[in-house]
Amino acid sequence: MAELPELMVLSKQMNDKLKSKEFGLVDVVQEKCLNIGADDFQRQIRGKTVKKVYIKGKWIFFELSDDYHLLLNLGMGADVLYYKSSEDFMEEYQCRFHFTDDSGFTCKFWWFGHVELIRDNELGKHKPTKNIAISPFDSDFTLDYFRKICKGRSQIKNLMLNQKKIGGIGNGYIHDILFKSKIHPQKPVDSLEPSQIDNLFENMIENLKFSLNKKGLAYEKDFYGENGGFTKDLFLVAYKEGEKCPDCFKTIEKIKTGSTSSYICPQCQKL
Template sequence: MPELPEVETIRRELLPLVIGRRIVGVEPFWDKTLKGANAADFNKLFAGRVINSLERRGKYLIFKLEDDKCFSIHFRMTGSIITGAGDGNLPRYCRAIIRLDGKLSLFFIDPRKFGCIEVLDSCDSALSRLGPEPLDDSFSPEMLEKILSGRKTPIKSALLNQHNIAGIGNMYADEALFQARIHPLRPADKISSEEVQLLYDAIRSVLTQAIERKGATVSDYTRPGGEAGRAQDDFCVAHRRGCNCPLCNNPIERTVVGQRGTYFCPVCQPRG
């Protein structure tokens, strides 16, 4: 599933290709891919308008166009974008094409059909329900401690709640909790101030390193040019059930937290 590092990688790699280009049209191949407008209305809103900026909010990619028009792409479980010249041969699982001038096409790929391209009523407030960005300068250990305070839910679930913090998904939550030596099932409100600091540092470190590695290709994610990410090569616990912990050499275990597969080291991350 594309999480913050994957969406940020997509944004950075699309940025020099799309800024200043004009949208020619959008063609969906799955009737639920477009959200907030049908194909005809979507094209009335966006066709002919120039892309002024490309931004990310949590796991959302946001296209901001002239005249304050904007739309987002939410990749959900298996979405990605591949660039190409014109239509050519449609990539497998292509659910929509965003055609730009200069014969550039953005192919929205989504094997499981959970992702969407959504019209936003307001570029500034549409995603305001999301929590703070964990890599912003304004995000602090004090803010994280306040978010966790009073929450009896498992710490893993608290990190995955996008209303709490925007962009952290399953595999990076596992990696951050391992780096901070915190068991994923511990109640969020039982994390000490010292542990909050460790977790804060781990979140920022794990996400920053994953962006540098162009995201993680575990299953479906590919970069816009078709290349794989390499962040998965650095994983210590995520998707590594049965492998040995890089610190203590004991087997990594898998459990379920909030219906999500969760990987951890029972020795380095004692439940306590």
């Protein structure tokens, strides 16, 4: 599942490649991934141009002409792939967006993907995105901001996965972020020392930027079909159940944390 680094790579490539292109044909194979009927969707988006592509949390936003936005959510994973001409696109997809210059891109969702066309004046009422918080890559995501949201009795992992607090982080990167900070995922936020919060902030930014520089996870594709460079061996404890902790050599465990699982070192991350 694509998270902040992968979505940042994808959205930047889309912004660079698609800006000023005009939508022509839109081929919808699976109508249920749309927020409106396929006929209305195709009619409304045709002729609009791409002004800017950016991300908000785990959503990709296309700012379009005529005061519209196209919103794309990859769900549990997707291949979103660019093609140069109508002879080159992948044959399997739920949606295909074709531009008037004969280029385009396809969306092949693995599970639960969404494509929504919304007027700009309706964005503030769009329930899935209206309350998404800023991401660790935003300039306003400062240490002071992080300190302010680190309050209450909730478990630290739950807080960091809460998209209303921190946009874009999912269950992929959080294991190593917490391990580097020597914090158990079920630790109550209000039990953390100020120095632990500061250290957690630094490790979060460092971990996500490292992955961004690697162009994301190795099993995720970018806009041109290239896999990222963050391979499994670069994880510290994540997805390494039964292996040795890189710091103390205790056995890494997989534990249940609410609706998700977590990989931890029981020695380095004591509850």
